[in-house]
Amino acid sequence: MAQKISMATPLVEIDGDEMTRVLWQVIKEKLLTPYIDLKTVYFDLGLLHRDATNDKVTVEAAEAILAYGVGVKCATITANSARQKEYNLQHLHPSPNATIRAILDGTVFRKPIVVANIHPTVVTWKKPIVIGRHAYGDVYKAAEMAIPSAGKVELVYTTKDGKEQRILVANMDGPGVVQGMHNLDDSITSFARACFLYALEEKLDLWFATKDTISKTYDGRFKEIFQQVYETEFKARCDAAGISYFYTLIDDAVARVVKSEGGFLWACKNYDGDVMSDMVASAAGSLAMMTSVLVSPRGAFEYEAAHGTVQQHYYRYQRGEKTSTNPVALIFAWTGALKKRADLDGLPELASFAERLEKATLSTIEGGLMTGDLAKLASPAPSKVLDSWEFIDAIRATLEKM
Structure with a gap:
């Protein structure tokens, strides 16, 4: 194999949860590290590690994106009471995406990934x-309160010199909930x-x-x-x-x-x-066919999949099954981050590789090789539905031909 493509500056790599975490490693092993001397600054935002660090790791990951300029993020769980019980969590923290977005104070741009046969x-x-x-x-930074009984709810603004402004939110006739955004x-x-x-x-x-x-x-x-x-x-x-x-x-x-x-x-x-x-x-077409990039006004970029952790597929994977989970958005998160890193560092060979990997992914689908979610929509219908590992191997084969 030819010499691996070099990188000058690391990407901030943010690992995630469940099925997307599993596929994250497969993508790196099969589609990235054979071709790139991949340099990353790694943060584990898996639910258990966020809980163990009292969510400090999420803040550190966001600050690293600002420092290095480009990050790539796997999908993560935002825990609720059911997840707290399932994972035996000590804390219920906000959405990690919301925390990162608040620190970067950017705008998320999401665009469908288009293929000819979907x-x-x-x-x-x-x-x-x-x-x-x-x-x-x-709502992602809102303050909330459960109201136990009848009473008055107000919004209060206090200036730095102690002056107050108040407006009535509601005269509650009984228990309820309120939220301030x-x-x-x-x-x-x-x-x-x-x-x-x-x-x-x-x-x-x-x-x-x-x-x-x-x-x-x-x-x-x-x-x-x-x-x-x-x-x-x-x-x-x-x-x-x-x-x-x-x-x-x-x-x-x-x-x-x-x-x-x-x-x-x-x-x-x-x-x-x-x-x-x-x-x-x-x-x-599919939630797994959507690019997502967070653009910060401070000049930082975070690329991620626009979908969740594919919880039910993960449970099947834990039972030893090979799932047909679509990894395209995860692949394009990596290629988007690599292209931006290449643009910022002046590395045309790295940018060219990322473009080829995207084309190989789309060509594989257009050639009739795809996961189950796309097989239901493809015209003409594929002769065989691939599991995630087979699909990634098929992309690798297309990439090798290119």
Whole structure:
């Protein structure tokens, strides 16, 4: 075999949980380390290690991404009470993705991975729809409280010099729940700028949607800042590039999206982007066919799979079964990170390898070799459904021919 491709600066490698953790190692063994002298700074964000470190490892991983500039992340579990019991956890920590995104204060861009023989279930879609998801605040940084009995709930703002402003949230007639969310003007402004810059780079029209008719102050602030950033910083550049900016309500946007041809960037608030990216990925083919990159205004990038840890497949794997779990989004997380590392360090050979691995992956699927999720959608249908290990071996064989 030819000499391995060198790297100058390490990637920050963030390991994860369950089935994706298993496939993470297979991808490295079969598709990366035979060809690259792979340099990484490793963090184990598996659920048990996060619990053992009281989630300190998650913060350290995020800080390392800022220091090294590029990270690649496996899927991780966000524990709930059922997971706490299953794994005998001492703590229930926030979503590791939410923690990392808050520290990087970036925007998540998610784009479907398109192959010729997998057709979208939304028949009008001709081009990929990219989701730009705000990655700070809202429900992911919310404070919550269970109200045990009747009483008054208020929002209180106290200035640094001790002055207070209060508004009534609700007069509770009995037990219930309350939640307080927040966001920051600086973060919303960074989100808007990132979306306009991405739209210009990719030559895509930009849509933005909130519910400012109901949330006149909170969502209204998002609308106001987006419009201000557009008019003061990007209107002339968008006009020159032939790119349009379009604002509408989130429910109207959903109705328009499913009747559109695609081919635009849809900017969404944090929770909206979480939901809509899964909708777009599923309708485009599979949740495992979606790239995801977190872009920080401080110049750092984190690439990850846009799906979860594939829990049920992991239980089958623990019983000794070979599962047909789709590893494409995990592969593209690695290739995205390698291409960005190559771009930042001036390593064309590394970038070329990452491009070849992506093409080998798509060519393998288009050649009729794929996992079960894609086999249900492929036209023509494949003659055989491969398990994950067979599929990765098939990609390796295609890569060798290239």
